[in-house]
Amino acid sequence: MSSWISSTSMGGAFSSGFSGTYxxxxxxxxxxxxxxxxxxxxxxxxxxxxxxxx
Known part of the structure; x- marks a missing residue:
């Protein structure tokens, strides 16, 4: 998985740190x-x- 996909996963409504935390x-x-x-x-x-x- 590219770092762009990994770093932008769950973006938009969840961009407040959700993907990094969970x-x-x-x-x-x-x-x-x-x-x-x-x-x-x-x-x-x-x-x-x-x-x-x-």
Whole structure:
């Protein structure tokens, strides 16, 4: 990614420092939450789970 794209990402309404503060950098920890999978048991080596229909 070019430095121009990186430095101007989330510009406009978010140009007050949002992108610099909340940007995900190399080796930053992060997590993703999917409420549809909350009932699944991820403690096993193989996870088999059924996602309920909305």
């Amino acid at each position: 940007r995900l950098l190399d080796k930053d920890p992060y997590w993703v939450t999917f409420p549809q999978f909350r009932h699944c048991d991820a403690s096993k080596a193989t996870v088999a789970c059924t996602v309920p229909k909305p």
